[in-house]
Amino acid sequence: MSRRADQSESLERALDGGPVPHDEDTRQMLAAAGALQPSYQRSSARVRATKDAxxxxxxxxxNPPETREDAGSGDGLDEPVIHREEIELPxxxxLVLTDIESITPERAEATAAHIARILESKERDRQT
Structure with a gap:
């Protein structure tokens, strides 16, 4: 029997789950056959779980759940109070400040000073 026929038989045995041959050519052919074989198999349990979900x-x-009469009361999701403060800049x-937290006069003055500095720096940039 020829060497090629020997390799062919040992390759077929290996593909059928038999012993893996030790020669390099057959190992390379097995690797090529493994690369061609689809590696993804659908799990029937996962298919069933996906269908159930x-x-x-x-x-x-x-069938959406019924809306409760007392929904929104006392659950912390009530409409938040929006605080608003208007400030004249130099x-x-x-400037109009809005926030869900209360706006203190110190915070309003600090924000106004910060915005005034930004505006002054931009004015100087335009003049150069």
Whole structure:
């Protein structure tokens, strides 16, 4: 029997789950066959779990839970109070501060001073 026929038989045995041959040519052919074999196999358990999850979500979308009468009361999700403060800037500018936290006079003055510095620096940049 020829060497090629020997390799072919040992390759077939290896592909069928038999012993892996030790010669390099057959090992390379096995590697090539392994690269051609699809590596992803669908798990029937995962397919079933995905289908069940899809059906649960569909049922939930078709039958939404009823709205409670007391929803929104005391759960911390009430409409927040928006604090607003208007400040005149130097050179006739106008600044409006809004925040969900209370705006203290010190905070308003510090913000106004910061904005005034930014405006002054931009004015100097335009003049150069």
């Amino acid at each position: 899809m059906l649960r979500e569909f049922a939930r979308a078709q 050179d006739g500018g106008h």
